[in-house]
Amino acid sequence: MKKLAISILLTLVTIVAAGCGSAADQKSLKIGIRGSESRTWEFVKEQAAKQGLAIELVQFNANVNPNTVLLEGEIDANAFQHVAFLDQFNTKNNSEIVPVGSTIIAPLGIYSDKYKKIEEIPDGAKIALPNDDSNWGRSLLLLQEAGLIKVVDNFDGFGGQDKIKENPKKLEIVPVDPATTPRVMKDVAASIINNGTAVEAGFLLKDSIFHESKTAKPYINVIATTKQNENREELKKLVAVYQSKEVSDFITQTYKGNYIPTQVTVEELKNFKDAFKSKP
Known part of the structure; x- marks a missing residue:
């Protein structure tokens, strides 16, 4: 036992x-x-x-x-x-x-409810973009890829008005809170919208008039x-x-x-x- x-x-x-x-x-x-x-x-x-x-x-x-x-x-x-x-x-x-x-x-996209092609954006137009440093810089690269501006030679990826070297169309860059980029479309010629924000707002990438590729x-x-x-x-x-x-x-x-x-x-x-x- x-x-x-x-x-x-x-x-x-x-x-x-x-x-x-x-x-x-x-x-x-x-x-x-x-x-x-x-x-x-x-x-x-x-x-x-x-x-x-x-x-x-x-x-x-x-x-x-x-x-x-x-x-x-x-x-x-x-x-x-x-x-x-x-x-x-x-x-x-x-x-x-x-x-x-x-x-x-x-991919970051340029969206507009006024224009269907990037070439249609007029001189002096307002372009909204996200105001956090990295997405601001990313947006500048996207505008450069679209042929609208050129960034400085020593570009480091971060944004700011001082990072724009050439702006031949004299576009007015309007930095806004990233979450509001879809809502300000009615007030600007185009708005650069972060992809996640675009999805939440009901946009598909194909709805953009231009989106990034090489800058990604x-x-x-x-x-x-x-x-x-x-x-x-x-x-x-x-x-x-x-x-x-x-x-x-x-x-x-x-x-x-x-x-x-x-x-x-x-x-x-x-x-x-x-x-x-x-x-x-």
Whole structure:
């Protein structure tokens, strides 16, 4: 009887230990996102679960910077920004948040309810654009690609009136809060609208009269984390899931061309400023 009791006790200890080990070994990540890509991330969450990776999605509104939350250790990674925005945040905050994988390009577009072609925009017209530094600079590159202005020779990707070298049509640049760029269309000749904002406002990329292509490299969106966590196996698995054919097909079909899936190396992401060197 004594031997039987010891045997049962050892079995129970083994079961409890095994259960604890299973919980400790469970792979999980807490990812901070914003609303415009929530459908994609719900699908990513489903795909990751099939591979034994549990994802908890934390939604943030425009009043909360997921980079700050990441630095505070409340989440493991975030996915809401392009590399130029991330670089600006790191510079301003002396932080070291790094990209671990690319997700999408959300092409910036010029939208107008008055003109159907970029060539129709008249001299002296008002052009609204987002007033945050990185998207302001991105908008200037887009206007340059459209043949409306030229930026300075040493352009660094960030915006401001002083970054315009040539403005032959004497366009009036009107910086506004990014969220209001769709609403001000009635007051300007054209408005440059961030893709996520355009989607929320009911626009498709094909509705724009011009959208970026060559200028997009610095604006590839990324999954980002802190420097000390960049080699976590869970994050590598997450990137692989996001860049899978299943997720790429889902993005293409769901967003009807507004978001373009991308697969570039982390090295390319970190060297994004090289894209500015070839600008005229």
